[in-house]
Amino acid sequence: MKTKSTLIALTVCLSVSACGVATTANSHxxxxxxxxxxMLDELKSSREQLxxxxxxxxxxxxxxxxxxxxxxxxxxxxxxxxxxxxxGQTDNIDDVxxxxxxxxxx
Amino acid sequence: xxxxxxxxxxxxxxxxxxxxxxxxxxxHHCVDARVNAxxxxxxxxxxxxxxxxxxxTVGLAGAKIDLIKMIKSQAKKVSETGRDSxxxxxxxxxxxxxxxxxxxxxFLLDCSVAWSDLTSFKQNCALQKEKQHYGLDDLTIAIxxxxxxxxxxxxxxxxxxxxxxxxxxxxxxxxxxxxxAPAGVLAPLISALFDEDAFFRNYxxxxxxxxxxxx
Numbered sequence: 001m002k003t004k005s006t007l008i009a010l011t012v013c014l015s016v017s018a019c020g021v022a023t024t025a026n027s028h029x030x031x032x033x034x035x036x037x038x039m040l041d042e043l044k045s046s047r048e049q050l051x052x053x054x055x056x057x058x059x060x061x062x063x064x065x066x067x068x069x070x071x072x073x074x075x076x077x078x079x080x081x082x083x084x085x086x087x088g089q090t091d092n093i094d095d096v097x098x099x100x101x102x103x104x105x106x
Numbered sequence: 107x108x109x110x111x112x113x114x115x116x117x118x119x120x121x122x123x124x125x126x127x128x129x130x131x132x133x134h135h136c137v138d139a140r141v142n143a144x145x146x147x148x149x150x151x152x153x154x155x156x157x158x159x160x161x162x163t164v165g166l167a168g169a170k171i172d173l174i175k176m177i178k179s180q181a182k183k184v185s186e187t188g189r190d191s192x193x194x195x196x197x198x199x200x201x202x203x204x205x206x207x208x209x210x211x212x213f214l215l216d217c218s219v220a221w222s223d224l225t226s227f228k229q230n231c232a233l234q235k236e237k238q239h240y241g242l243d244d245l246t247i248a249i250x251x252x253x254x255x256x257x258x259x260x261x262x263x264x265x266x267x268x269x270x271x272x273x274x275x276x277x278x279x280x281x282x283x284x285x286x287a288p289a290g291v292l293a294p295l296i297s298a299l300f301d302e303d304a305f306f307r308n309y310x311x312x313x314x315x316x317x318x319x320x321x
Contacts, residue, residue, distance in 0.1 A: 045132040052304045059298035078169035081292055088207030093180040093196035096238050
């Protein structure tokens with residue numbers, strides 16, 4: 001009986017230890033999984049940005065070629081067109097906070 | 107093909123609205139700065155409009171042009187408990203060439219900072235949908251800053267940045283139309299620069315990159 005109860009006690013003890021190890025291992029795996037997911041998210045975001053930038057660059061290049069073929073002095077034209085413009089009047093934060101409801105949008 | 111014809115059919119196509127889908131920016135930076143310096147930088151709400159990066163500038167054919175710039179950033183403190191804080195921040199952007207403020211992107215952000223311990227904090231900002239906004243339907247900014255970031259070198263502070271932007275299709279088309287109106291023969295070029303998906307993504311990515319460079 002003593003041997004049997006000792007064996008039972010040992011088995012329980014080992015099971016608990018094993019559970020403890022398993023729980024720790026699971027926790028580490030969970031952390032690794034979270035880290036991997038974060039890395040995947042960042043990679044996906046970078047890839048999307050690259051796709052948008054590539055598409056945009058191609059369109060800009062096409063437009064620049066068309067303008068150059070027409071003989072425009074692009075630098076002068078860009079500098080003149082994009083000279084700073086005065087800004088129109090906009091609400092201040094107090095105006096926005098005091099608005100009881102959002103200004104209706106179409 | 108006749109080049110005048112080429113430009114003339116490009117122009118109307120360029121102002122058709124496309125679906126502005128939600129975009130996400132996810133970045134991780136390691137900086138040689140203490141966590142308090144990062145906190146000071148990201149919470150200088152009233153200075154946002156005057157800090158580097160407030161204008162999104164591109165170099166094109168030898169000219170530097172501001173495509174869009176922040177012209178207003180006003181803050182009101184809501185609460186402060188120890189080092190934690192909550193502020194409302196009103197932001198107004200002016201697109202290039204546009205003087206009519208009706209089409210200026212603008213939004214009110216609710217920004218909260220919560221410190222986990224002395225060396226790490228989180229900043230979360232969210233667009234207040236019940237208040238005036240234009241150009242965006244939603245915007246969330248989540249920043250996680252840790253002085254002992256295991257992904258960085260020992261002396262560096264880690265900054266994890268996640269920005270989610272949902273543009274408003276109709277309003278972005280109106281902004282683009284207002285920008286193209288005075289552009290003349292440059293309209294196709296400006297149309298190419300104003301990619302709807304990239305419009306806000308480029309702006310927010312650039313501003314945070316420029317801010318982080320100052321650390």
